[in-house]
Amino acid sequence: MIILISPILIIITTILSVIYGTKGISLATIWEAFTAYDEGNTDHAIIITSRLPRVLTAMLVGAFLAVSGAIMQGMTRNYLASPSIMGVTDGSAFVITICMIVLPNMTSIEMILFSMVGSALGAGIVYGFGSLIPKGLTPVRLAIIGTVIGTFLSSTSAALASYFQISQDVSFWYNAKLHQVDVDTFLLAIPFGVIGLIIALITSGHITILSLGEEIAVTLGQKTKWVKALALLAVICLTGTAVALVGKVGFVGLIIPHIARFLVGVDYRWLIPSSAIIGAIFLAVCDIISRFVNHPFETPIGVVTALIGVPFFLYLIYKRGGEKHA
Template sequence: MRLRASLPVIILCVSPLIIIFTILLSILYGAKNIDADTVWEAIFFFDPSNVNHQIIMHSRLPRAIGALLIGAFLAISGALMQGMTRNYLASPSIMGVSDGSAFAITFCMIFIPNASSLDMIVYSLIGSAFGVGVTFGLASLLPNGMSPVRMAIIGVIIGTFLSSVSAALASYFQVSQSVSFWYNARLHQINPDMITLAIPFAIAGIAMALFISRSITVLSLGEEMSISLGQRTLLVKLIATASVVILTGISVALVGKIGFVGLIIPHITRFLVGIDYRRVIPYAGILGGIFLSLSDILSRFLNYPFETPIGVVTSLFGVPFFLYLIRKRGGKKHA
């Protein structure tokens, strides 16, 4: 019991070391291994004519930072969705949010081929909002549609439909190769400039999540209790949804769809730090970043020297976890 109570402090103290370690591993190892001395020189004495320095600064380092950020964004989004809906199966990848973003990116690439990086982010946010709106709207219209399993089924159906339409459009307009990026989540092709553009959006999304974290804790205990305590539940849900839309949208805009991070990490976080979302949200961000970074490193060695898509690696953990939740929890909402 004493160890359980001290876990948040332990995680907070140990996580910076783990983050630094994962960044270092991500820079050192890949199709071409690079020694630590070269990494030091590239960071502090960058030589544009040195190929290894170019790889480190323009590929490996942005990839490491991107994995940490995107893992954090998706985990926070999943935590908000699970707390807001009291649905233990809620996550951006299952509820059609990620597919909505990828659909909008596909639309943008076909009809606005000269769109800037900022335009891509904005369209991804619009698609994210569309995906979550359709899923929750349809679920609210169906009998018992808001139950965890039924909502997950609706989300998967909406996501599959949007993916199919995207694939059909990409094939018809002959942009399948370009669009495949957004459905295979290639972290190694992340654009450093887009990371910079995404930071203000990320700050806004995380700030909203932290601002309503206490309200999400109350809402996760039940809507009736939330209303009886005088909480403006509709406003809380709107802010939470906006945060999910922003964080998921920029994640898809940066690297494409990545599944299961937003499903697994919130559950692990609640087990470690409790059900208070003032802790769950920031700690989910930390653990989500570490999880995706380690998954990215693992993806380089499963079929070395070729890389395994990061979505395959997260699915290796996510699919069994998903089935476990359905078997263990049935159709019950989490407390």
């Protein structure tokens, strides 16, 4: 049902996103912008060059982060796993900050690639520390380690940006303002994100088995190392692309997989596409809400996702404690 009704929900969300903003736009004007575009018409230009790319970016980023979170939760059997909590997004932002210092004229494609390197770096540091600490891979302890490492990387990035006087240049990634999205970067990011989604779908059945426990997966003849490697590659592609597009957006990868799991069950062949759909709509709706929090000024979308995500995060800890999910 989610997949069947998703086109209708996506169309409705897109229309609402284009209509509402600092300046309201009528449905008739939207129709004219697509059927009889006039370059001299300000409303037409706002629709085609700003609001439409904005909602499409929000949906892509929401889908990418939600799928990343679903993969991480299934791969690690950790219900608290997500790119924002496990240091993946902070790693991307950290590497991008360094690149903006060393390579101030880097291209959009270089930004995406370096963002992926940062995703791998952040995840590697967090899981590396977790494996060194006794019981460090339990859900709550790994979340604490991820939060500490993420805070360290974020603080270091801010310090470097301030010291080298590029704070304004990197503020985009820290504030996650979708209205500043670069169209060229958006178009270049699509292939990388699609590759990540394809890998996620290909490995979805294997992740379902892996989520039952590594011993069971090995007993069933699964090559767990290859599955984990491919799953991690998907997470790196999806999260790195998302951060390169809009910066750090928290809690999408934590919330959405749980909602999808409640609706469709634990079979990742259905969970991953459902997470992508729900994540896309969720972040687009959060973007619409962010326009009215401090109207007519823009509020970073990360503020809205945090207002929803933090209580959800605390609820999970309260209900589940240190247990791993099946």
